[in-house]
Amino acid sequence: MQIRILTLTLLISLSGIFTVHAEIPEAEIPSLFRQTNSLYAQGKYAEAVEGYNAILQAGWESGPLYYNLANTYFKLNNLGRAILNYRKAWNLSPGDPEISKNLEYAREGLRDDIAALPLSVWARARRAVILQFPLGIWIGISAALYFLTIAWLIAALLIRPLRKKSPLILKWLGGCLAISVVISIMAYSFYRTPGAIILQPTVSVRYGPAETDAAAFKLHEGTEVKVVRKKDGWLQIALPDGESGWLTADSLGII
Amino acid sequence: MRYGIIILINIVFIFAQGVVHAEDISFTASVNSTTISKSDQLVYTLAIEGARGANPILPAISNFELLGTSVSTQFSLVNSNTRIIKNLAYTLMPIKAGIFTIPMASLEYRGKTYLTKPITVTVVDGTAPQIAPATDNSPVHQAAPKINNLPEPQSPKQLFITTTVDKKVAYVDEQITLNFNLFFRVDRLNIQNISLKSIGFTEQDLGNEKTYTQIVDGVRYNVSERSKAIFPISSGELTIRPGELRGDILVRRGGFFGYDERKPFSLRSDPIKLTIKPLPRKGRPEEFKRAVGDYRFDLTANPLAVKVGEPITVTMTISGTGNLDTVSMPEIKCGKTFKTYPPEVGVTRGVRRGRVNGEKVFKQVIIPLSVEAKEIPAVSFSFFNPATGKYRTLKKKPIPIRVEAAPDQGPVALVEGAGSGPGRERIKLLEKDILYIKDSPGHLTRAGRFYYRRPLYWIIPIAALFGLFAVWGIQSRREKLRSDLVYARQVGASRSARKRFKKARTFLNAGDSERFYGEVHRAFNRYLGDKLGIPSGAVGSTIVADKLSSAGAAAEIIKEVETCFSEFDLARFARSSSDKDEMNDFLVRVERLISKLEKIKVK
Known part of the structure; x- marks a missing residue:
């Protein structure tokens, strides 16, 4: 009886959120997420979909959120939306093995067997490098290296003893910066085609x-x-x- | 790194091309025209490709007089394919009118004899009509050439493309070989884009581009051929869109140290209409799904002796010629005695004699659910063979298996002691499902609001760059002040003068005219010395006037400076005292003069 009342209260509170689409503060997201997870655990997949979508509609997103939503759609036999959300999750967390496994499993149910054109060695290598991190991380690495290079240059200008070591360190910093910028540009172009x-x-x-x-x-x-x-x-x-x-x-x- | 790989690939590619065509020997004869007048000259050309060092034997040509011979070597380079053709041109003059046949020429090379075809030439009295030249090869010309934007002096026959198919009537999913040929007579081409769309078809490339020579209407062309297999998706009248090719003809200008002039061209072939027949309904087996081609079917299972609940892998291999995309897994009618899992599919594709072939392997795991499972049921695979126009069904007999009852082991203990004692077994995958949901939402971000799309993300790095330049500028100035004394004096001159003027003003307020004029004089002298780079003891009216004049100062300023010097002398040595207003006016004048002097740039 207690569980029923609890569930009912939760549903009412959730439905309020769903209809109004109120702004949900970030602090409340984990609690709402857990509540929605419990709906999933009870097999109430339709309600769980609404719960996860409520967080998304409030403007928040994350790899695990899309992953859980994808799982819920999969349980509802909605293969298209399941794969769509696994892919969104994968874009945000490309290294997550659970996302990759579930995506792979969901794709076993596809009806279309499309033979992809073979990729060149270079294209495969480029793809492997890009997928190490999401686009945001690559751009973040480039930005960090950029600021590090600028900071080092300023320090070398102001502190005379640093100038002796400057050329070698600048070579490393500049090299890393150039590589990360090139990868960021490639990653941007990779993710740009929707x-x-x-x-x-x-x-x-x-x-x-x-x-x-x-x-x-x-x-x-x-x-x-x-x-x-x-x-x-x-x-x-x-x-x-x-x-x-x-x-x-x-x-x-x-x- | 990237360029290194590209260069390496190109070298390998060029080398591979060389190997592929090393044994391709071509020996052909052609004439510039099959009909000439008695007064015209006939050019009979023997072209040898791939037989280096071999010399042809010219046939006895009666009714013509040999005027001369010339030898030329033609190099062509198209997309890294190099071809070398040796041309021996014989200039002949007819002796009389009539129809004559130039017999076969022969070439001996590595024990083999190559012959050209005889060529018939008509010699007429008077003027010969304009008839296309003839050759020892029959022309192949499937589509009318159309050349746009081809610059002069290239005639349309210098370059054209054709698209051809091996059949115009085919069944759905049957292979049609589509050839795309570029005929060209120019030495060097740079092909930018080839467009050969075949919408309504699936397609597969049939290997690398082939290059060879072919004579069309008596003209020798280099031919670059690309082939692909296309498979119609649906029946009806389908059209292969016109093939298009864009690129540049490279013309060498200015000799060895010259440059390549690019002359762009665009070519288009005619569309091809195809009639695609649906697969016949008559005789269609029940098991038929969509497979079209000519296939073999093999069925194996392993292991054949298991306990209830243990997996058996059934491998179904379908190999042969045809579109493997149309091949689906044959159904194993297991009923309720087995539990089945989604199959694992592996495809190997290839090309043999211009036909797409390969192998598709389906591995399906089945688990016997009871000891009643005695055999893996018979499996049938049906396909439609377009060559015979008939369906064919390949049947495999049931595979007997031995299934024993599984011992009652109770719940599986996941954690056990070390070692591999009796009674242990590998953990088996009983069923496949998605992995469970995550407990935490992870790192939440605002949807679509990527930090790198915010203006601040770009403003801060630019500001940092400006900061770097500012620090660099400041440091450079400091360095210069340290190392360049003249510059340092120039920079500090005004500041030093202002300090002294401040001091002079205290003497002015105290009414001490002597010390006032002395301080102003020192300030003025010091300023001019620092500003103009004159040693402090040498500052005087004449040298200052010279320096200012060479720095381009106006005559009034120079005169004003000279006046100041005179007034200093007067004040210090002649005047006994001055009132405050007079001293103040003098100080203001000197300050203004220094402000004016500040604007003068001294090198």
């Missing part, structure tokens, strides 16, 4: 951005595509095998 996930069970990909254009092929829920262009509520998408076509924007969820 990915998207098919959310509908089956969609027809057309030759042009209109219903009158002929259907080129079909895609199924959960398949990941790249968004190349937008036009009048239509998105031009590209597949890893080089094919491309047009879809209505509501068929996709942007990562």
